[in-house]
Structures are given as C-alpha cells and as structure tokens.
Amino acid sequence: MSYEVALKCRECGRKFELLAIYSCEFCFGPLEVDYDYKQIKLNTSKKSIENGPESLWRYASLLPCDPEYKVDIGAGFTPLIKSKKLAEHLGMKNLWIKNDTANPTWSFKDRVVSMAIARARQFGYQDLACASTGNLANSVSAHAAKANMRALVFMPDDLESGKVIGSSIYNPILTMIDGNYDDVNRVCTELAASNDWAFVNINMRPYYAEGSRTLAFEVAEQLGWRAPDHCVVPMASGSLFTKIWKGFNEIRNIGLIKDLNTRMSGAQASGCSPISTAFKNGSVNFIPQKPKTIARSLAIGNPADGYYALKVMEETNGAAEMASDEEIVDGIKLLAESEGIFAETAGGVSVACLKKLVASGVINTDEETVLFITGAGLKTIEAVKDEMNPPIMIPPNAEEFMAEFNKLG
Numbered sequence: 001m002s003y004e005v006a007l008k009c010r011e012c013g014r015k016f017e018l019l020a021i022y023s024c025e026f027c028f029g030p031l032e033v034d035y036d037y038k039q040i041k042l043n044t045s046k047k048s049i050e051n052g053p054e055s056l057w058r059y060a061s062l063l064p065c066d067p068e069y070k071v072d073i074g075a076g077f078t079p080l081i082k083s084k085k086l087a088e089h090l091g092m093k094n095l096w097i098k099n100d101t102a103n104p105t106w107s108f109k110d111r112v113v114s115m116a117i118a119r120a121r122q123f124g125y126q127d128l129a130c131a132s133t134g135n136l137a138n139s140v141s142a143h144a145a146k147a148n149m150r151a152l153v154f155m156p157d158d159l160e161s162g163k164v165i166g167s168s169i170y171n172p173i174l175t176m177i178d179g180n181y182d183d184v185n186r187v188c189t190e191l192a193a194s195n196d197w198a199f200v201n202i203n204m205r206p207y208y209a210e211g212s213r214t215l216a217f218e219v220a221e222q223l224g225w226r227a228p229d230h231c232v233v234p235m236a237s238g239s240l241f242t243k244i245w246k247g248f249n250e251i252r253n254i255g256l257i258k259d260l261n262t263r264m265s266g267a268q269a270s271g272c273s274p275i276s277t278a279f280k281n282g283s284v285n286f287i288p289q290k291p292k293t294i295a296r297s298l299a300i301g302n303p304a305d306g307y308y309a310l311k312v313m314e315e316t317n318g319a320a321e322m323a324s325d326e327e328i329v330d331g332i333k334l335l336a337e338s339e340g341i342f343a344e345t346a347g348g349v350s351v352a353c354l355k356k357l358v359a360s361g362v363i364n365t366d367e368e369t370v371l372f373i374t375g376a377g378l379k380t381i382e383a384v385k386d387e388m389n390p391p392i393m394i395p396p397n398a399e400e401f402m403a404e405f406n407k408l409g
Helices: 037-043 046-050 056-062 085-090 109-123 135-147 161-168 181-194 205-222 239-253 274-280 306-316 325-339 345-359 377-383 398-407
Strands: 004-009 031-035 080-082 095-099 127-131 150-156 173-177 230-234 263-269 319-323 369-373
Touching: 031 205, 037 056, 046 056, 046 205, 056 109, 056 205, 080 205, 085 095, 085 325, 085 345, 095 205, 109 127, 109 135, 109 205, 127 135, 127 181, 135 150, 135 161, 150 161, 150 181, 161 173, 161 377, 173 181, 205 239, 230 239, 230 345, 239 263, 239 306, 263 274, 263 306, 263 345, 274 306, 274 319, 319 325, 319 345, 325 345, 325 377, 345 369, 345 377
Parallel strands: 095 369, 127 150, 150 173, 230 263, 230 369, 263 319
Antiparallel strands: 004 031, 080 095
C-alpha cells in the first residue's frame, strides 16, 4: 500500500488533491507530497523493509505512488562504501561514499524517474517527457522503453556525447535546444501546459522529487539505522539536497532512527553556483546565474529549490562550497585513484567541495560524513580525456616494454 494523502504547498500550507499539478493556485508556491505518517508508522518496520526487494521499492510504504504501477529496472539500494584512501588523503577518520553510479542508467535520476513514471501510469498518461541536462533524459528514456511508453526528452545542444547517446539508444523523441537548461525548461513548461504529456520534472514534479528521499532511507539503513553526522550533496536545482534532509526527518519521526543531528552541506561548480554564492553572502535569496562550467549536470542557473536548500543549510548548521573546472577534474581523478569510482563532473564537484570543507574546518575530521556521488564518469569523458597520462606505445616486444617501463622510475 501507499499512504500519500494530498499535495501540500511548501509556502502557505494549503492542501490539494493528488493531481498532475505542481504549484499552489493561491500563492504559487511549490507543492510536495504529504503522507499519512500515522499509518506509515503502523505498517512499516525495520524488519518489513529489510525483507523487501534490494531496490528502492523496499521503502514502498514511504513512496508517493501505488506500487502496482511501478516500472522497476532495479533502481536504488546502491553501495555505501567505507572510504580508506580518500579519507586518509583528506585527513578524515570516518568517511562513507554513497555510490549512485551503480544505478541502471548510472545516475541517481533513476530514483526520481521511478516515482514519476509510476504516478504517471497511475494517472493514465501514455507519454513521458522531461527537460534535462542529460542524466534525467537517460533515465526517462530507459523507463519509458521498459513501460512501452513514448518518451520525449529535451536537452541543451552542448551536452556530452555520452549523455546524448545514453538517451538515444532507447529511441526516444530527442530534441536538442540551442540554449542552456533554463531555456530548455522554459520551452518544456510551455509544452506541458498545452499537451497531455507527463513531464516528470514539471507536472509530475511533486511525485518525482520524492524519489530522492530514498537516498536518506538507504544511508540510514546501511549505517545500521542511524543518521550520519554530516552529508555532502551536489546541488543543481537543490531538490536532491532538500529531499535527503526530508527523508532523514521522516524516518526519525516514524521511529526507524532515534536521533537526527545531521549537518547538510551542498556542493556546486563555481561556474554555476547561485545557491553556494548566496550562502557565502549570508543570504537565503539567491541571484540566478548564466552557467559556464564543465559540470553540465549541475548547470541550473535558476534553481527551483534554491531557497529551500539554503534554509536546510541554515537549519542544520551546514554549509556550501564551490569548485572550479580545474578542481572538478582533480576531484574526479582523486576519487578514481583512491577509491576506484569513476564519477562524472558532479562527483568531481562533490569531492572538491568536501576537500575544501575539511580544509577550512567546517567539517571536523572526526565527523561521520557521507559523500554523495550521483553519476558515472563514462557520461562525461570529455571533461577528463585531455588530463590522462599517455599510454606506453610499443611494438609487440617484451624487451621494448621493459625499456619503456624502466624509464618510469
């Protein structure tokens, strides 16, 4: 069973029916799903979750859709890895890495699309659509193919080839728009108003966003049903950041964890950092920016949840950092060389910002910290291809190899 009861405005608190809507008709605030937590508490236990499938659907009672309509391609329940070499490099004693590169389309977007498509099918939609910086388009295309739905995906025309091909392989209707993500989102908002399509991050957004909460559920369960001291999360719209915090609060409130003293810190690229810039300026009101960064999956200059992300930082005594393109590449390489995880540019942002947060003393080296890695590196090889050591080139001769090998010192 599922226990969603209404959509609730995050600003004025008014409640609405569970429909394909995303903003309050009174104050225009964003809507999010509200649940019957009393019933969830009565019908959810650690044992019932642990006996569930090894995917995000083990948390079905906490999700905003009827599981009967699910399209399960195996999203979620990704590894939580205890870091050794990266932690040692940063001078940390207790660092974990939540590796969401292990999802079916190699990013955390499989979590949110799982929610959106289930709810879209519940509403009777036949077409699934999205505005995307790449990862979301990959996931929408894959889920729609599995469900035998038509996919319409819209992306900026300067995205990495891995993300374009990663959508095209599923044969969606793929449209590349001459502009940045904010331009793409504007076009899609107009299309959503005039077509009977389920846009996962527009009219399905309240349900879609709830999928990110499963990261909090998993981290708590994988830590032995407790919350960490600190989380470092990459930010684009800010939705992932706020929903992880919401997830921790929910499982505390229904009794699955006892205490919640987690600090939430966000990571952005300096070439698109409206949230981090506002934090450093001591403000909860961000100024939109025009993106210019290699971290295209985070390149949202006008983040829909930016204000709410800043409020979470304020509430949890968290922080925000930003990383240059050079620091992003260094972060990707450091994570790969130390932990064997090849992350996309968003992961490089997270690693680089974690490094700064530790160096500045914002994160104490004793704090149990979870670093969220949200997408795989093969999607963004353009960012690092010119930074690799050249291979040894030899004829098929062992002596030639040894001669070159000995030069390495």
